[in-house]
Amino acid sequence: MKAVILVGGKATRLLPLTRHTPKSMVPVLNIPFLEHVIRHLGSHQVKEIVLAQGHLSQPIEDYFGDGSRFDVKLHYAVEDTPRGTGGAVKNAAGHLDDTFLVLNGDVFTDLDITGMVAFHRERQAKATIALTPVEDPTAYGLVETETDGRVVRFLEKPSWDEVLQRKTNMINAGTYILEPDILAQIPPEREVSIERETFQQLLAQEEPMYAYSSSAYWLDMGTPERYLQLHRDILDGKCPRCALAPDMKVVIEKPGNVHPAVRLEPPVVIGANCSIGEGVRLVGPVVIGAGSTILEDSLIENCIIWRNARLGPRVRLKDSILADNCRFGADTIGEGVVVGDNVTVLSGIKLEPGSKIEPGTTIG
Ligand code: GDD
Ligand code: MG
Numbered sequence: 001m002k003a004v005i006l007v008g009g010k011a012t013r014l015l016p017l018t019r020h021t022p023k024s025m026v027p028v029l030n031i032p033f034l035e036h037v038i039r040h041l042g043s044h045q046v047k048e049i050v051l052a053q054g055h056l057s058q059p060i061e062d063y064f065g066d067g068s069r070f071d072v073k074l075h076y077a078v079e080d081t082p083r084g085t086g087g088a089v090k091n092a093a094g095h096l097d098d099t100f101l102v103l104n105g106d107v108f109t110d111l112d113i114t115g116m117v118a119f120h121r122e123r124q125a126k127a128t129i130a131l132t133p134v135e136d137p138t139a140y141g142l143v144e145t146e147t148d149g150r151v152v153r154f155l156e157k158p159s160w161d162e163v164l165q166r167k168t169n170m171i172n173a174g175t176y177i178l179e180p181d182i183l184a185q186i187p188p189e190r191e192v193s194i195e196r197e198t199f200q201q202l203l204a205q206e207e208p209m210y211a212y213s214s215s216a217y218w219l220d221m222g223t224p225e226r227y228l229q230l231h232r233d234i235l236d237g238k239c240p241r242c243a244l245a246p247d248m249k250v251v252i253e254k255p256g257n258v259h260p261a262v263r264l265e266p267p268v269v270i271g272a273n274c275s276i277g278e279g280v281r282l283v284g285p286v287v288i289g290a291g292s293t294i295l296e297d298s299l300i301e302n303c304i305i306w307r308n309a310r311l312g313p314r315v316r317l318k319d320s321i322l323a324d325n326c327r328f329g330a331d332t333i334g335e336g337v338v339v340g341d342n343v344t345v346l347s348g349i350k351l352e353p354g355s356k357i358e359p360g361t362t363i364g
Contacts, residue, residue: 001117001177003046004077004092005037006085007105008054013223016340016358017323022056023222024105025063027306028230030253030271030289032063033221036108038070040241041101044113047072050095052088054079086192093183102194104174108230110216110241111175119212120177123149126207127182127199130175132218137163140220141172141195143211151209156195170211173218217241224321224338228285231304235267235285253290277312289324306341323359 011023018026024034034051041049049072053060057078067074077092089102099120101113111130120128129151131143137158144153144166154172155162163169172195185201186192202209217239221230233239235249249266252258257275265283270276271290280294283301288294292305295312303320311317311328320337328334329347336354343357346364357363 001046001099001101002048002050002096003041003101003103004050004052004089004096005034005103005105006052006088007034007060008052008057008079008082008088009106010055010082011106011222014227016356017224017227017321017338018056019340019359020056021323021341022060025059026221026227027287027289027304028108028221029234029269029287033108034060034064034105035070037103037105038064038067038072040109040111041103041113042070042072043241044117046101046113048075049073050075050077050092052077052079052092054082054088082191084191084193086186086194086198087190089178089194090183090186090188090192093186096180096183099177099179102176102178104220106222107174107218107220108234108239109173109175109214109218110239111173111214111218112216113175116175116212116214117177120210123210124208125177125210126179127202127209128177128212129154129199129209130173131170131211131213132173133169133215134171135169137169137171142166142168143170143172144168145170145211145213149210149213151199151203151211154195154199154203156193170213173214174220227321228302228304228319231287232285232302235269249284271307280312295330329364 007024011018025032075095079091083091142155142158145151219230221227250264250268252270254272256273259278261278262276263281267284268282269287273291274288275293277296279297281299286300286303288305289307291307292309298312298315301318303317305322306324308325313330315328315332318335320334322339323341325342327344331348332345334351337351339357340359342360344362349364
């Protein structure tokens with residue numbers, strides 16, 4: 001079965017991290033998010049994938065190429081203007097002729113795709129939507145079902161009143177199996193939301209649309225808080241597919257220059273060729289991208305740092321995310337900061353807690 005992955009959104013909620021990096025190239029444990037998704041598909045024998053792209057498509061093609069490095073075959077369907085989630089599927093239609101999967105490109109999940117395909121076929125469904133429970137459904141698509149799993153209502157971004165009325169917290173988990181004749185229903189050459197338009201049409205036509213409820217690990221990593229949460233969850237072993245072995249709570253990917261007098265409090269992942277100076281304390285979860293240098297006596301706690309950072313000495317950083325090539329001078333203090341690529345902070349600066357710093361900025 002082929003899959004379409006929607007990777008063309010603007011990712012505004014992850015700005016400034018996504019100013020120059022598409023959401024699907026944002027690193028998770030030092031590899032692009034999308035690589036995790038593609039490997040998951042591959043593990044369920046889904047080996048032919050169309051990447052439905054718009055915004056910032058080139059970095060994705062440069063990294064993934066024809067997919068052979070990942071043991072899959074990749075096609076690219078690039079929109080000239082954003083077509084929305086339904087329009088993006090329509091734009092990929094030239095590659096689709098049989099039952100196919102659609103995945104939101106920002107969902108990290110351990111969903112049993114093989115089981116979902118079998119379920120779709122047993123029910124002879126026109127469309128099957130994976131569901132997952134969440135605490136606050138208002139940021140998602142709420143799906144109401146009959147006891148046999150048939151979908152009766154789909155409410156995108158419901159109000160709390162609507163959630164309470166429906167008495168369910170099951171939301172659209174962003175994985176669909178669709179029959180190819182649905183493609184003919186999606187109008188070409190314009191923006192179409194699959195959630196607000198296509199699914200509503202299928203319901204109105206009383207087409208067999210089923211929900212596949214799953215309690216597998218699931219997270220939409222579309223905000224900085226959830227991006228940090230994803231790392232915490234994976235490193236805590238909540239997603240079995242990618243859990244680190246219990247005796248590997250500190251991972252140094254390719255030893256660079258880690259001083260013997262550092263304190264690594266797990267879980268900690270240090271990318272290739274990093275240099276960690278004397279007296280540095282890393283309080284997990286901490287992930288440090290390849291080629292980074294952390295100078296003496298710095299304290300880094302619950303942070304995700306991308307490639308080629310140069311921080312310290314005596315930097316103190318907590319609950320923060322730094323994109324590629326950040327330079328923080330001596331004694332910088334930051335808490336809850338989200339920092340775009342190529343930001344320089346001169347020595348002795350206390351950053352505004354929770355601030356978001358645009359790429360290329362120099363502070364101080
Ligand atoms: N190619 C393309 N073109 N992709 C797009 C476009 C577009 O115009 N717009 C959005 N996407 C991609 C995004 O990159 C993302 O991977 C996916 O479609 C979903 O878009 P989001 O913007 O992340 O939507 P959401 O998170 O608010 O809501 C969606 O996902 C929830 C689950 O995470 C909906 O499908 C909800 O119903 C669902 O519950
Ligand atoms: Mg999303």
